[in-house]
Amino acid sequence: MIVTINYRDKRPIYKQITDSIKEQILSGVLKPDEQLTSVRQLAMEININPNTIAKAYAELERSGIIYSAMGRGYFVNNDLSEAYKMREAEISKTLCQCVGNAVQCGMSKEKVIDVIEKAYAEIEEREREKE
Amino acid sequence: MIVTINYRDKRPIYKQITDSIKEQILSGVLKPDEQLTSVRQLAMEININPNTIAKAYAELERSGIIYSAMGRGYFVNNDLSEAYKMREAEISKTLCQCVGNAVQCGMSKEKVIDVIEKAYAEIEEREREKE
Amino acid sequence: MIVTINYRDKRPIYKQITDSIKEQILSGVLKPDEQLTSVRQLAMEININPNTIAKAYAELERSGIIYSAMGRGYFVNNDLSEAYKMREAEISKTLCQCVGNAVQCGMSKEKVIDVIEKAYAEIEEREREKE
Amino acid sequence: MIVTINYRDKRPIYKQITDSIKEQILSGVLKPDEQLTSVRQLAMEININPNTIAKAYAELERSGIIYSAMGRGYFVNNDLSEAYKMREAEISKTLCQCVGNAVQCGMSKEKVIDVIEKAYAEIEEREREKE
DNA sequence: GTGGTCTAGACCACT
């Protein structure tokens, strides 16, 4: 499990941690039932106050992505369907807002679709380079 | 000029004000050189401290959307091309992030495009109803 | 005598007026003992409150560039040597500050001289075009 | 970090603070990633309201010279190239205006260059004295 | 009347 903190990032540290772990879980890097690095261990590794790590883990537990087993640590949840649904809903909502904003400031539908297509092209490009 | 504050909104008050006025200017509701409601006047109308209104107006001035003239008030800027460009860049950036997030959590490209299409359909629907 | 107000200019209106008239006097467009447009007349011409014009004229009188003759109006001063000296002192002071700032942020002396030379070249260029 | 307020200075307090800190950063007295004195601490030290300090710091952040991290404080930015460029542009602009003013009031080019040379000589003199 | 600056003091989220 890799978590890197960017001190120039405007997101609070606990949020950077939850976002990073959530991403690794939803993209399959961290598998169901896999154990997360312990609070103390991660705190040492990335040089962050344990309270902040604990806050991040508690948040992930609340959103149903990980679960805690008293005294044994935190583990990736088995059933992530709820998490996937919420994530999709979030993304859809943001996309709708973007469309609203685009219409409002006179950005054409073609331009919007073009931006989307280019974003996909760029991602595919990067995938190919990795291989 | 209409500004309404929603206390349940997570955005700070000054941000709600800037967003609302920016929207009215970029969508043409407020015309170039039109005078904004004065700081004190708006403060009274929406029952918000003048300092907060002043902060919002200062932010809009910094982003080149309005300008101030000592002793006379705030006015909508004539040349909004820079503001439009920045707005488009913002929207494009958010769209790209959405695409990245979608790919990451397994949301298909078809689904993304579909969300976009439906958002446009809904906006057109609403436009038709207005007539 | 020509005075134009730029509402987007950050200088207060009275300051724009004094600067404009001072420039015309020091550059010889307005001759010694020439009468200035009357307060009321100028107020009408440029659509500015007479109080503001009066304030500008009072300021020019204070700095010894014009004089008032009770009931007859304002006139360009005969002896502008003092005004020229003060202007030169102002310019020298600003130049010295610029040099200080340049040194401080690592801008070379060559660069500073170059900017000066180019400024002169541009002015000469414009002079030639006028002819 | 040293900041001193001069109540006779015509610049507003927050401007004196930004100018002073900007100078210390661009001249290398404050190093990249170095932490600034906290808002409350500086407020106490120079006996100025914390709001005024916060305004100054926010301005420095906006101009890309420092950055803030919630709960931790303000830090000198790593990449100051943008700030240096803007500073140079500012200085060049002021120099050009000086040249324009000089020409206008009959101050010769030789005189302008002379003022520049003397300003440099004085700075070198002071440097030598320090050693 | 207009905006710009400043003080004093409160409460919040984050570390």
Next chain:
DNA sequence: GTGGTCTAGACCACT
């Protein structure tokens, strides 16, 4: 401890 937001109210310069 840190910064961010907000209120209340004062005083200033400019129109």
